[in-house]
Amino acid sequence: MLEFPTWKKVWLWGLTLAMIAAALPSIFSAANIRWPEALPNPTVNLGLDLAGGSHILLEADPTQVAAQRLENMEEGVRAVLRQAEPRIRFGDVSTRDGQLSLLLDNAADVDRAREEIMPLMNGTGLIQEWTLEVVDESRLVLTQTEDGADNAVTQAMDSATEVVRKRIDALGTREPTIIRQGDTRIVVQVPGLQDPDELKKLLGQTAKLEFKLVDQTALPTDVAAGIAPPGSQIFPFAEGTPGEGASLAVRRLGGIKGDNLTNAQQSVDPQNNEAVVSIQFDQQGGAKFAQLTEQNVNKPFAIILDGKVLSAPNINEPIRGGSAQISGSFTTESANQLAISLRSGALPVDLTVVEERTVGPDLGADSIKRGMIAMMIGSIAVIALMIASYGRFGVYATIALFFNVLMLLGIMAVGNTTLTLPGIAGFVLTIGAAVDANVLINERIREERKRGRRVIAAVETGYKEASRAIYDANITNFIAGVLLFLFGSGPIRGFAIVLIVGLFTSVFTAVFLTRMWVAGWLRKARPQDLNV
């Protein structure tokens, strides 16, 4: 027990000092002292609940992706069949339950139709995305495979994540964290945001912009009743526009989408001083837009944003330059927001905020202050109890406790972990529980002395016999801690991390370090009796 080879001492002290050194930058930064830039500075991150900020969980509806995919397929199939030489005629098109079904006028066209449709069915080519069946000789049924649907959701989420990133960057917020979570979720964390309303509005806007021709044949009574003529669709006017409350029938096909934009800016219409959004199509989009306007001069077309009509201006003349102006009773703010959304591209799928946690920066700072005060008082009380009960051994336990907290902080800094509000409670708990190992050891030494063992033997037995319970207790705590980590999110994880790391540092300081110190003292002082 007294033998402590130099290599062991070097090892123990080295590890202790290294971890404490790693804690220094965090302490410096908490005390507002500049840490020399030349040195590495691992610091503990503060969680959003301490630093202030917003945690927003966005969720996409996968059925929407499937529906969109089906619609795209319908448009594609219509186009290739129409363009086939000779044209393949068909009717009775329906899309439901993830299936696209159509009836060919002539059963002899089945093979040709299949030839034309086949290329549309292979997306990446790695997996089968669609199946094509022929029913009753002349009906074609295209079904999305599960793999295909999953793949589409994955792709949609990947690009949605990109779009979210671009939009947040456009707001100029600092150090946002944007992570995909699970199959259909995106976590957005933005530190230091007092009011995330603007951010949420921006993320909630799908920004799917469409230009569709108004169906002028529709009867106003039908439109009001929500009945669309064949080949048309009914869209309500957006809130805040003059047409609010009314609806409009537009041609389902033949419009163009606003996803081929090179730029979008908020500007002011010089004629009426109204806020508008100026958009610039890319070459392809510009050509389509020119074609649409050329063919439909003097007819109204609807500008539709996320399923709501913004306005339905008349096409006075063909628009060839590829730039256009969208008016829709905007405020400067909402026009700017739409411009950002359009610049960053439309979200391939609607995102809904399913969880939000926002903490103002003041509240976080107050929490840290109160937590620190409570930790100080608690530590002093624990130290007083330990020294009063175990004398010299209590002093060792106190020094160990001090090192424990520093090492815990150091490891958290090196591991780049996050300190959360419950994490502060974790620190306090660790302080209260860490001395348990010393209590066990010291009580055992007391007992062994009482039984008449000599000093060295008593200390030796104390450490040896107590260590079984110490290890078992820490391992079971570790199990509970890991489950807490796996279960928890954000703040709770922060709590679990402190508890888990604290178990290791507690055993290290309370058992290994105190043992080294006690051994050193016993060898030097050779006490005949122990006051423990």
Next chain:
Amino acid sequence: MKLLKLVPEDTNIRFLKLRVPFYVVSVLLMIGSWALVATQGLNYGVDFAGGQEIRATFVGEETAPIPELRETVGALEEVEDPVIQRFGAENQVSIRVKLPAEAEGDAGFANAMTERITLAMKEGHPDVRIDGVDSVSGKVSGEFRNDAAWALLAAMMMVALYIWIRFEWQFGVGALFALVHDVSLTLGFFALLQLEFSLQIIAAILAIIGYSLNDTIVVYDRIRENLKKYRKMPLPELLDLSVNETLARTVMTSLTLLVALVPLLIYGPTSLFGLVAAITLGLFIGTYSSVYMAAPILIWLGVNSDSFVPEETVADKQERLARGEA
């Protein structure tokens, strides 16, 4: 220096003499807790019920206009039974609205509700500062409930399994029983007082599981040691001896945890109160259960001094016979 001794030396308290009445009371308390949870239900916070909670400070105002808020927020469409109370300082409030049952499946509902309430508040009080928002949709809160239940069950099963492996099956069952007792009583306490039950409380219960086991393990470890040492001692006596021998440690450790936690309870951040209060409560329940739940069950499960004597192998037997022993 005269050292502090919280527990007199050589105590010989007959803890287990009253094991049957204590057990009956404890089991009744457990059943009562379940009944309370089943009838009263837990007062789920936003995490588990879904809905939203806003914490706000009315800057420049002496007190928060709570009656006025009750009116304006309560009048909002689709906002049912808002709970509006002071939270922290005089001019700070928390506004909690649970998700209406019919909105469980509506992913965006909680968030839309938050927006409406914030807007209504800002209308009358432009200087109001929003300190915090928690809004959880029905789907997410449902997942939290599931995950929490699984985490608790898995934690109890896994630690009990570990104890079984390290000791004997009776000890595993005993530890598990003690943990079920601790978790049940904590839940019952929360159901009785209708305290807010949130994710933090689950974290607290998992921490309680850990610390309650600490005590149980220390006592069990001593029981195992004594079983090997005193082969002839009757089990109840041996358990009492083991509990008495570890009593000083039990009291000291519970006390150090308590003195560390109480300042946090008093001076700590308001939003940590639930977590710390639950752990403090669990500290008492856990210490009690290690002595009165985990230990006596060993008697009924038939632990005896042979439990830890390794079975004699053939080689051992030959050796013993060769030495001429019986």
